[in-house]
Amino acid sequence: MNIHEYQTKDLLRQYGVPVPEGRVVHTDEQAVSVAEEIGGSRWVVKAQIHSGGRGKAGGVKVVSSIDDVRAIADQMIGSRLVTHQTGTEGRVVHRVLIEKASTIVREFYIGLIIDRATRRITLVASSEGGVDIEEVARRTPERIIKEVIDPAVGMLDFQCRKVANKIGLKGALLPQAVKIMKRLYRCMRDNDAVMAEINPLAIIDGGELLVLDAKMSFDDNALYRRPAISELRDFDEEDPKEVEASGHGLNYIALDGDVGCIVNGAGLAMATMDAITLHGGRPANFLDVGGGATPNKVASAFRIVLQDPAVKTILINIFAGINRCDWIATGIVQAIHDQNIKMPIIVRLAGTNVEEGRAILNTANFPFIIASNLDDAAAKAMAALHSLEPKVAPLKKRTL
């Protein structure tokens, strides 16, 4: 789960990490009153959406008059911000963060990740701050410093000193940097974060370290024990179909094709999307019904897939282990009748109770297109799609 920049900074502030003076606002009037309260002569107005690259997209502006605070806040709130991570439709900005602007002397990067290779939390740092860290890792890997944290003893002072020293945080800055790293680690551990990143950590005019931007994301599997973090979830930032799906215990991710997919298991769901792609098609979604799918759950899956108006055909691929093909078939038939579905439906069933499942489909009075295996299912989905648009020449089979 991701949270907003202002929420991350509020959290870090509770841990004693130095962040700029500021507050989030929902209107231009509030923006003006916050700017006046902060005082000074320069402020930053920052659009709050769950996306990186906001600066480049025009979502971060430094202004030097109260009138400009008002004008920029007014312009941002309610607008759509399109970044390289949001897709072309962008995200609506519902709130902006107003902060005191600082004069930056130098910028650094500090992050904590859970490294899959070492299976430990790893501190990552660089003298190259304020830029895309993945870009730094690609171009100048020697400027990325890593230190693995032993969970039995936690992050040790000397590890922070080593890292700070290597990225050039020396003298009076060294103890400040150690404090910030240790507090960031504490914040990550206490809240079951899977990633915590400060970019940039800046030396500002006057020689202090200050966190100018920060991002944290949290472990969905640990939210049950982090109620305060759960409350920070912003449903406006999520696809409503994905939110509805998770309410039904389904895993749904919207994509931009026209072949709807209903599959059991994440791996098989990805393989099904791949088979469609290899046959020249484009999957409309990823959907995993999970294990023990009841007829009602399957019917909900249809409802969610069909909310996407681009869907022209649906491919169902079930390899039942702890699932039961008869339950799946019952759900399919129920959905066809209750939701009055007319489009071509391709069904591939295998595994537990497959004969019973096929019998239910055969007696359902609907022209199901039955596929014998994965490849057959993808081929039949493409044939069904072309039968709907006879003018379009058949696409060539793609190879990777």
Add this chain to the structure above:
Amino acid sequence: MSVFLNKHSRVIIQGFTGQHATFHAEEALKVGTNLVGGVTPGKGGTQHLGLPVFDTVEDAVQATGADVSGIFVPPPFAADAIMEAIDAGIKTIVVIADGIPVQDMVHVERYRMGTGAIVIGPNTPGIITPGVGKVGIMPSHIYSPGRIGIVSRSGTLNYEAVAQMKELGLGQSSSIGIGGDPINGTDFTTVLKAFEDDPDTDAILMIGEIGGPQEVDAARWAKKNMRKPLIGYVAGLSAPPGRRMGHAGAIISNESDTAVAKIDTMESLGMYVVRNPADIGATVLRAISGG
């Protein structure tokens, strides 16, 4: 022989008397698994499915000589159960739970260091050695005894591969799911090593997916250390970056995480690669025929 689960294994189930555990324990008994008891704290001294129930794993190991445990306790309590099994000297621990917090697994992996215990999972269908038994939730009837080892992150994709192999008359020595989480107790490389050393395995099928460095690390290890043919498939070539595709571990974070990047690297390291999921069985057959 087969790997991790063989005819000498003595298996217990943690969370034995729960509904799911009971169902899957019955299924395991049907296929001949040498289940010797189970653990449910508070129910020690009772019987379940005609087998003894113990309060602690320590008691179970003392009484039965168990060396394999299937963990069926809910995710919030799973890490503690795994560490209890390690402490009691269990050698192979299969963790079915889906949804264990990742920082809990960081602690489990630290605790496991130096003990020699193997943790398979979490979020795995488990392990099956056809003809010998299973510890897990996979449908055992689709598997058949044979000489191909399978290791996969996904459960249902494992079943898909098995079905394709069955059509071509190919069975399995053992099949192991390492699970879909970002931190697995056992990685691909550990399982490849076990299969390489197993005299009853002729070739190994490795089924990966987007996210993380594991598949490529295993392929690099195999290039240096394996003589048996290795076949690889990576699901998710059509997956968009930055989105978690069902499994917590299936997320493209950088260029080397994509399915295409992983498959290309595997191919450059001399593996047999599968680019179309429908060709898994055929590629395995080609590999053992030396094609």
